[in-house]
Amino acid sequence: MKRVEAIVRVERLPIVKEHLREIGIGGMTITSVSGWSKQRELHLQWRGLPVSYDLIPRSKFEIIIPDDQLDLVLKTITENARTGEHGDGLISVSNVEEAINIATLDRGERAIK
Template sequence: MKKLEAIIRSEKMPVVKEKLRQLGIGGMTIYNVSGWSKQRELHLQWRGQPVAYDLLPKIKFEILVPDAQLDQVIQAVVESSRTGEHGDGVIFVSTVEQAINIATLDKGDKSIS
């Protein structure tokens, strides 16, 4: 089982969420986060004055995925969140050693389906 963490543009969240729902993803956790990467700053104007934002708002998805479905989920996130511009986001994948559903005491892949 893998844990997929995806940090994406805020406006892409509904599209990514729906695509994951169509794939049958059993659950996900979504956070509002802020940060910077290579882009560092966003320069805008507010009331005619230049303003620089160094922490940009993003959305972070955390999803537990069975190993067999990982590539399909990564492809879905990339296809539904990619604009081809800087700041599209990043995906991290890590191994989950154990998952237990507290209500049913199911373990492993059964705990997330």
């Protein structure tokens, strides 16, 4: 099993989420986060005064999937989260040793269906 974590633009999350549901992933955990990267500062004006933000709101989500869904999941996330502009976000993938469905006590891939 793999854990896929992705940080995406807030406005892209709904479409990414719907497409992941359509390809049949078993669940998803979503968090509101803020972060910085190369575009470290956003300079705006508020009531005529300059304001700078060094943290930009982002949506982060985590999904645990069987190994054989990985390529399709990565394709689905990139196709739906990408604008092609700097700041589209980051996906990371790691190995998951075990998963247990607390209600049914199913383990492994049965637990994440």
